[in-house]
Amino acid sequence: xxxxxxxxxxxxxxxxxxxxxxxxxxxxxxxxxxxxxxxxxxxxxxxxxxxxxxxxxxxxxxxxxxxxxxxxxxxxxxxxxxxxxxxxxxxxxxxxxxxxxxxxxxxxxxxxxxxxxxxxxxxxxxxxxxxxxxxxxxxxxxxxxxxxxxxxxxxxxxxxxxxxxxxxxxxxxxxxxxxxxxxxxxxxxxxxxxxxxxxxxxxxxxxxxxxxxxxxxxxxxxxxxxxxxxxxxxxxxxxxxxxxxxxxxxxxxxxxxxxxxxxxxxxxxxxxxxxxxxxxxxxxxxxxxxxxxxxxxxxxxxxxxxxxxxxxxxxxxxxxxxxxxxxxxxxxxxxxxxxxxxxxxxxxxxxxxxxxxxxxxxxxxxxxxxxxxxxxxxxxxxxxxxxxxxxxxxxxxxxxxxxxxxxxxxxxxxxxxxxxxxxxxxxxxxxxxxxxxxxxxxxxxxxxxxxxxxxxxxxxxxxxxxxxxxxxxxxxxxxxxxxxxxxxxxxxxxxxxxxxxxxxxxxxxxxxxxxxxxxxxxxxxxxxxxxxxxxxxxxxxxxxxxxxxxxxxxxxxxxxxxxxxxxxxxxxxxxxxxxxxxxxxxxxxxxxxxxxxxxxxxxxxxxxxxxxxxxxxxxxx
Amino acid sequence: xxxxxxxxxxxxxxxxxxxxxxxxxxxxxxxxxxxxxxxxxxxxxxxxxxxxxxxxxxxxxxxxxxxxxxxxxxxxxxxxxxxxxxxxxxxxxxxxxxxxxxxxxxxxxxxxxxxxxxxxxxxxxxxxxxxxxxxxxxxxxxxxxxxxxxxxxxxxxxxxxxxxxxxxxxxxxxxxxxxxxxxxxxxxxxxxxxxxxxxxxxxxxxxxxxxxxxxxxxxxxxxxxxxxxxxxxxxxxxxxxxxxxxxxxxxxxxxxxxxxxx
Numbered sequence: 001x002x003x004x005x006x007x008x009x010x011x012x013x014x015x016x017x018x019x020x021x022x023x024x025x026x027x028x029x030x031x032x033x034x035x036x037x038x039x040x041x042x043x044x045x046x047x048x049x050x051x052x053x054x055x056x057x058x059x060x061x062x063x064x065x066x067x068x069x070x071x072x073x074x075x076x077x078x079x080x081x082x083x084x085x086x087x088x089x090x091x092x093x094x095x096x097x098x099x100x101x102x103x104x105x106x107x108x109x110x111x112x113x114x115x116x117x118x119x120x121x122x123x124x125x126x127x128x129x130x131x132x133x134x135x136x137x138x139x140x141x142x143x144x145x146x147x148x149x150x151x152x153x154x155x156x157x158x159x160x161x162x163x164x165x166x167x168x169x170x171x172x173x174x175x176x177x178x179x180x181x182x183x184x185x186x187x188x189x190x191x192x193x194x195x196x197x198x199x200x201x202x203x204x205x206x207x208x209x210x211x212x213x214x215x216x217x218x219x220x221x222x223x224x225x226x227x228x229x230x231x232x233x234x235x236x237x238x239x240x241x242x243x244x245x246x247x248x249x250x251x252x253x254x255x256x257x258x259x260x261x262x263x264x265x266x267x268x269x270x271x272x273x274x275x276x277x278x279x280x281x282x283x284x285x286x287x288x289x290x291x292x293x294x295x296x297x298x299x300x301x302x303x304x305x306x307x308x309x310x311x312x313x314x315x316x317x318x319x320x321x322x323x324x325x326x327x328x329x330x331x332x333x334x335x336x337x338x339x340x341x342x343x344x345x346x347x348x349x350x351x352x353x354x355x356x357x358x359x360x361x362x363x364x365x366x367x368x369x370x371x372x373x374x375x376x377x378x379x380x381x382x383x384x385x386x387x388x389x390x391x392x393x394x395x396x397x398x399x400x401x402x403x404x405x406x407x408x409x410x411x412x413x414x415x416x417x418x419x420x421x422x423x424x425x426x427x428x429x430x431x432x433x434x435x436x437x438x439x440x441x442x443x444x445x446x447x448x449x450x451x452x453x454x455x456x457x458x459x460x461x462x463x464x465x466x467x468x469x470x471x472x473x474x475x476x477x478x479x480x481x482x483x484x485x486x487x488x489x490x491x492x493x494x495x496x497x498x499x500x501x502x503x504x505x506x507x508x509x510x511x512x513x514x515x516x517x518x519x520x521x522x523x524x525x526x527x528x529x530x531x532x533x534x535x536x537x538x539x540x541x542x543x544x545x546x547x548x549x550x551x552x553x554x555x556x557x558x559x560x561x562x563x564x565x566x567x568x569x570x571x572x573x574x575x576x577x578x579x580x581x582x583x584x585x586x587x588x589x590x591x592x593x594x595x596x597x598x599x600x601x602x603x604x605x606x607x608x609x610x611x612x613x614x615x616x617x618x619x620x621x
Numbered sequence: 622x623x624x625x626x627x628x629x630x631x632x633x634x635x636x637x638x639x640x641x642x643x644x645x646x647x648x649x650x651x652x653x654x655x656x657x658x659x660x661x662x663x664x665x666x667x668x669x670x671x672x673x674x675x676x677x678x679x680x681x682x683x684x685x686x687x688x689x690x691x692x693x694x695x696x697x698x699x700x701x702x703x704x705x706x707x708x709x710x711x712x713x714x715x716x717x718x719x720x721x722x723x724x725x726x727x728x729x730x731x732x733x734x735x736x737x738x739x740x741x742x743x744x745x746x747x748x749x750x751x752x753x754x755x756x757x758x759x760x761x762x763x764x765x766x767x768x769x770x771x772x773x774x775x776x777x778x779x780x781x782x783x784x785x786x787x788x789x790x791x792x793x794x795x796x797x798x799x800x801x802x803x804x805x806x807x808x809x810x811x812x813x814x815x816x817x818x819x820x821x822x823x824x825x826x827x828x829x830x831x832x833x834x835x836x837x838x839x840x841x842x843x844x845x846x847x848x849x850x851x852x853x854x855x856x857x858x859x860x861x862x863x864x865x866x867x868x869x870x871x872x873x874x875x876x877x878x879x880x881x882x883x
């Protein structure tokens with residue numbers, strides 16, 4: 001656990017540091033508290049002892065032994081004193097708060113004497129500190145403080161009337177006061193407990209706060225990133241980390257996202273080029289292998305057809321063989337063409353007829369699979385300039401796909417055709433956009449709905465960055481993405497040369513804001529309002545001369561449907577949904593053909609409900 | 622005296638040689654078929670042919686190596702190249718190699734095959750006439766009274782670079798003569814793209830056969846000569862000036878032109 005989570009490790013590390021710091025702090029705090037309490041006790045004891053000595057001095061000069069013993073006994077009974085003893089130089093107890101001790105000799109090795117008589121010979125003067133001793137009468141009892149106060153010989157002592165002490169004596173005796181330390185020790189313990197409690201709670205609170213912060217600032221974003229890397233490692237290059245902050249981890253998330261974008265781009269290109277390369281090889285192989293047998297079939301059948309005048313029944317069959325073999329030839333060629341992206345041979349043709357022909361070709365396949373083909377074709381369909389063979393191939397592909405989706409349980413394929421009018425809005429993609437100095441603004445690295453976006457640089461006060469315009473002209477999406485709020489200060493320019501893209505002296509007729517303008521080669525100026533939400537745009541040359549006539553063909557089935565994740569890749573080469581059954585080329589070829597006709601193909605699908613392919617081809621001149 | 626036959630068919634696929642000789646035979650032509658280019662060289666030692674149909678992708682000696690071999694041996698029999706691998710490169714190389722007069726991608730119908738054979742036979746005849754009129758022979762081009770600054774793709778079509786960077790495209794007079802005249806043209810529309818070596822127009826001759834004219838330059842059609850379309854005889858009378866077919870914007874003139882001969 002500890003090895004696996006950076007947040008936990010960090011929290012643990014910080015908590016440990018806090019623990020050590022606070023423990024050291026608490027230790028020294030307790031020490032100093034002890035010292036100051038004891039110093040205070042020592043000072044009080046010393047003072048007390050000095051007072052007592054001075055007090056007794058007077059009685060001693062008068063040699064009033066009764067009174068001295070009475071004082072000692074009385075004072076010794078107070079709670080703050082454990083005992084008072086006065087012994088003479090010989091170690092005999094002269095006075096004591098315990099009457100029983102009077103007259104007893106004190107061993108020179110006893111704690112009281114030991115201080116001065118440590119080295120064997122009497123010491124004249126003691127340091128103040130050395131007067132004190134801490135001891136316990138037995139291990140279980142509380143501590144006591146003993147203070148020894150030597151009674152030195154003074155002139156008044158040897159001149160006193162009693163003549164008790166000769167002048168030669170230095171020390172007359174010792175006043176030994178013993179005081180209980182239980183109260184002090186109790187205080188010390190109390191303050192120790194308080195400090196420890198404080199330290200422990202500080203450690204706990206700090207750890208919790210740090211743990212929380214680490215989790216919030218580090219653990220979560222790291223977990224998010226980790227999740228993202230796992231997703232990306234698993235192949236989901238569409239996964240994005242949510243960028244919530246501007247700190248280093250936020251920046252990391254941002255760069256991670258852009259790295260994934262680039263990776264996805266590179267992978268797509270690699271896939272496409274790889275697929276196209278292998279398709280080129282495949283096509284070349286197929287072309288060579290199939291064209292020889294096809295030559296035998298086509299030449300023989302067309303030769304027979306030439307010689308079968310007057311045999312109408314046979315001619316009809318031969319005609320089918322010849323035309324279908326020619327179609328095979330065109331398929332093989334279109335395979336090569338797709339790999340090489342060549343041009344269709346366009347003639348005016350009736351789309352309905354092409355659909356009928358395609359239906360005849362797939363009919364056998366459909367009836368075997370219990371599939372009903374329902375056609376609803378508009379008679380008033382205008383003729384369209386197309387490569388009839390290629391477009392027929394498109395319909396055959398879609399019908400065969402529909403039939404495969406329906407499977408063996410049976411179902412219906414609906415094919416409808418109708419003329420429609422479409423404005424340029426949402427149908428025309430801007431593929432090149434030039435600034436005044438002829439730099440192309442179309443940025444292939446940034447895609448909106450899979451199409452290269454138009455990039456412009458904005459500058460507002462000191463802030464600068466790129467904004468992107470959806471290249472689908474006039475659609476609802478044809479708007480500036482990422483604009484940092486519009487006002488008069490905003491400048492817009494070419495990312496390459498910084499030439500301004502704002503139209504001088506022209507303003508939006510709807511809202512009066514500034515407008516941007518760029519040129520599409522040979523197709524004039526595209527203009528649009530900068531203000532978000534206004535949406536005004538104009539492309540004079542296209543708006544006025546737009547050919548809005550289209551033929552729309554829809555192929556709908558009630559088959560199994562296509563999963564959402566496959567829809568995006570549907571038109572890529574080799575992305576088959578049929579497993580071993582398909583080559584994965586059908587829809588790629590279909591897409592290529594429709595695109596070559598400047599048309600659009602789109603797909604809608606719902607799992608278990610069915611799929612609709614919609615093809616729109618411009619009627620053309 | 623060597624025996625003279627009409628056609629020599631060379632293809633490593635027996636099915637193909639068989640059907641080609643059958644179609645030729647039905648039209649009253651004599652044809653020999655071999656499955657190796659080396660055998661063909663042997664046949665050419667033994668007898669003479671008016672036309673050779675030769676596959677490009679063959680084991681041992683391929684079609685282009687065969688052409689070189691013919692050139693080395695001084696054999697001037699016109700050759701039509703065939704291939705199942707109909708790439709632009711193969712097409713252009715076939716039309717521009719010394720000795721080759723035409724190119725037909727496989728598979729083809731009997732009519733398509735016969736159209737190419739007939740046209741190439743006539744082309745060979747016209748070239749022979751030119752030779753007997755003691756004009757110097759330099760490839761297939763010697764006969765064509767084509768203006769000097771015109772770039773030509775084989776004997777089929779021409780391109781003229783114009784000052785504005787555009788180019789005119791038309792059909793050569795030798796092709797027109799070999800096809801025995803024009804009845805109609807099927808022209809593409811302005812805005813469409815043309816590719817070098819790929820048919821740019823279908824021409825119908827009076828006998829109803831359809832001839833594909835290979836495009837000499839890749840590019841986008843800017844203008845179609847409507848006069849030529851409405852009046853095909855204009856092309857026949859003046860193929861190099863008023864009888865142009867397309868004005869195009871060449872997409873890759875530098876690399877395209879290196880294939881063409883001036």
